[in-house]
Amino acid sequence: xxxxxxxxxxxxxxxxxxxxxxxxxxxxxxxxxxxxxxxxxxxxxxxxxxxxxxxxxxxxxxxxxxxxxxxxxxxxxxxxxxxxxxxxxxxxxxxxxxxxxxxxxxxxxxxxxxxxxxxxxxxxxxxxxxxxxxxxxxxxxxxxxxxxxxxxxxxxxxxxxxxxxxxxxxxxxxxxxxxxxxxxxxxxxxxxxxxxxxxxxxxxxxxxxxxxxxxxxxxxxxxxxxxxxxxxxxxxxxxxxxxxxxxxxxxxxxxxxxxxxxxxxxxxxxxxxxxxxxxxxxxxxxxxxxxxxxxxxxxxxxxxxxxxxxxxxxxxxxxxxxxxxxxxxxxxxxxxxxxxxxxxxxxxxxxxxxxxxxxxxxxxxxxxxxxxxxxxxxxxxxxxxxxxxxxxxxxxxxxxxxxxxxxxxxxxxxxxxxxxxxxxxx
Amino acid sequence: xxxxxxxxxxxxxxxxxxxxxxxxxxxxxxxxxxxxxxxxxxxxxxxxxxxxxxxxxxxxxxxxxxxxxxxxxxxxxxxxxxxxxxxxxxxxxxxxxxxxxxxxxxxxxxxxxxxxxxxxxxxxxxxxxxxxxxxxxxxxxxxxxxxxxxxxxxxxxxxxxxxxxxxxxxxxxxxxxxxxxxxxxxxxxxxxxx
Ligand SMILES: Cc1ncc(COP(=O)(O)O)c(C=O)c1O
Numbered sequence: 001x002x003x004x005x006x007x008x009x010x011x012x013x014x015x016x017x018x019x020x021x022x023x024x025x026x027x028x029x030x031x032x033x034x035x036x037x038x039x040x041x042x043x044x045x046x047x048x049x050x051x052x053x054x055x056x057x058x059x060x061x062x063x064x065x066x067x068x069x070x071x072x073x074x075x076x077x078x079x080x081x082x083x084x085x086x087x088x089x090x091x092x093x094x095x096x097x098x099x100x101x102x103x104x105x106x107x108x109x110x111x112x113x114x115x116x117x118x119x120x121x122x123x124x125x126x127x128x129x130x131x132x133x134x135x136x137x138x139x140x141x142x143x144x145x146x147x148x149x150x151x152x153x154x155x156x157x158x159x160x161x162x163x164x165x166x167x168x169x170x171x172x173x174x175x176x177x178x179x180x181x182x183x184x185x186x187x188x189x190x191x192x193x194x195x196x197x198x199x200x201x202x203x204x205x206x207x208x209x210x211x212x213x214x215x216x217x218x219x220x221x222x223x224x225x226x227x228x229x230x231x232x233x234x235x236x237x238x239x240x241x242x243x244x245x246x247x248x249x250x251x252x253x254x255x256x257x258x259x260x261x262x263x264x265x266x267x268x269x270x271x272x273x274x275x276x277x278x279x280x281x282x283x284x285x286x287x288x289x290x291x292x293x294x295x296x297x298x299x300x301x302x303x304x305x306x307x308x309x310x311x312x313x314x315x316x317x318x319x320x321x322x323x324x325x326x327x328x329x330x331x332x333x334x335x336x337x338x339x340x341x342x343x344x345x346x347x348x349x350x351x352x353x354x355x356x357x358x359x360x361x362x363x364x365x366x367x368x369x370x371x372x373x374x375x376x377x378x379x380x381x382x383x384x385x386x387x388x389x390x391x392x393x394x395x396x397x398x399x400x401x402x403x404x405x406x407x408x409x410x411x412x413x414x415x416x417x418x419x420x421x422x423x424x425x426x
Numbered sequence: 427x428x429x430x431x432x433x434x435x436x437x438x439x440x441x442x443x444x445x446x447x448x449x450x451x452x453x454x455x456x457x458x459x460x461x462x463x464x465x466x467x468x469x470x471x472x473x474x475x476x477x478x479x480x481x482x483x484x485x486x487x488x489x490x491x492x493x494x495x496x497x498x499x500x501x502x503x504x505x506x507x508x509x510x511x512x513x514x515x516x517x518x519x520x521x522x523x524x525x526x527x528x529x530x531x532x533x534x535x536x537x538x539x540x541x542x543x544x545x546x547x548x549x550x551x552x553x554x555x556x557x558x559x560x561x562x563x564x565x566x567x568x569x570x571x572x573x574x575x576x577x578x579x580x581x582x583x584x585x586x587x588x589x590x591x592x593x594x595x596x597x598x599x600x601x602x603x604x605x606x607x608x609x610x611x612x613x614x615x616x617x618x619x620x
Contacts, residue, residue, distance in 0.1 A: 005601055006580065011601075014582070015576075018568065018584070019585065020584070020585065021585040021587045046465070049456065050462075051456070051462045051466070053564055053570050053572050053573050055572060061574070065574075066571055066572050066573070066574050067571075069574030070574060070575065070576055070577065073574065073576035074576050074578070074601070077608055078576060079576055080573065080574050082574050083574070196608045197608065226608060227608050242457075246457070247456075247457045248457045249457045253459055253536070254459045255561075256535040256536070256561065258575050258576075261575070262573065265573070265574070
């Protein structure tokens, strides 16, 4: 008998979860505990020394979180994953494994505004320098590579404009530079795009968005593709050198193709501390069970709404890669043929004031700073999420003054269109 | 035999059928991967024999070190080689000279010698390269899932209660090959370039 590969929807429901050993509970229990008893002193020593698999303390690992980790690893096609408190925590923990003071990361200019802030300010204070490159101009990534470059960071579908990134082209630059490609797959989810299939070495998510999907829990995750050789030229001492905090263990030598996920856990999460609450892990796991159904509905609704807006006289432009003629339409058909996601922007002829008015006239869309909820959401980035950027950077990241961002929910599309119509006409 | 990716059933049948394992290159130093694997497999009930000429006179988890496979003096099911790729062939030659020879040659994570594998297979042995038996055991039993590792298996049956020394069931439904497609590709690229 040869092994049969289950489909995405089966993995979304089952991967990582098994009926509870003691009670037989079928849903994943919430192991709401800080700590776990040891069998004996030797067991404790084995766990602390990374010699045995097992639970110690919820800052390092938790059985509910472990189900979430295995599930997302399976959906992304990675070797292992680590769940953390938020998408931002995932980015912090990943880069802590890769960069020392004075090192550089090349990042796509088109990123979530919060990530631009994190990289520009918080990471700068750690001595991690960022070189910005334009994902629509692959040569800017090539030119940004220096001997200090340690990683390249992109979003598969970029927030806020929903533009699609040519992952394979940037993966080729990373491979040539001998550095890992990190892809933030938050807005696509593995239902639409599996970055590892296109050459990503590490995938990060804000689980807060479509994966959790119900706007009720913050979370983040790091997926190890198992593809990068961390020891090749000693550029990544966290993985290739004996670790003093574990009596000289070398992480890659010991853990092979899931070494990066282990380093993030036992060096990153253990010491930096942004652990995910098991309750949030449970909420997010429940969300993931319906990811394929929700994501398709999100995309189908978004396409209908993008088409409606494109035909409306008050609208000057719609940036939705799912529309024929959109500059990202070819990339969308290559990377995300099932749908172009549900976060996109459009511009109003009336500029900044029209954007502010539209937001206040909407009755069904919620005005808030999140995306990837069952509910439809709206925001005017220039006055909110991207307000800290200067005007030039606003335009470059797709958040000019006339731009409104939508995150389309799973309501009936006719109701969403009617709401937009009355608000645009008001 | 394709050594870039193994079917789970192949690994499973090896781990379910071997009872005694001679570990060549076993280390008594408790931060070495060979020590981790030796201890783990011993706790899962395998009859482990440490082989390392540099440590004769010492013991590992109560088992005395022997200098060579020939010194074991009884039949063994599997030889687990904790040496790098350039030291594999002499160990395989030594294993094939035993009567009876072992049934399985296993080369540790990072170790691969295709010529040695071919020789052992021609003599009727099963071969695994570039894998860790501890990781494979943990993966197929899903014990490794506690570390967020993708076990690539599914089960709707109640999980066994994990206690020390207990052999968890390895018989879960597998999701295709032993590793992810991407990591197999990476291993293959690496072996082609090195
Ligand atoms: C693409 C993307 N990455 C990362 C984040 C940060 O995630 P979190 O809010 O969970 O820290 C967000 C949040 O909006 C996002 O949209």
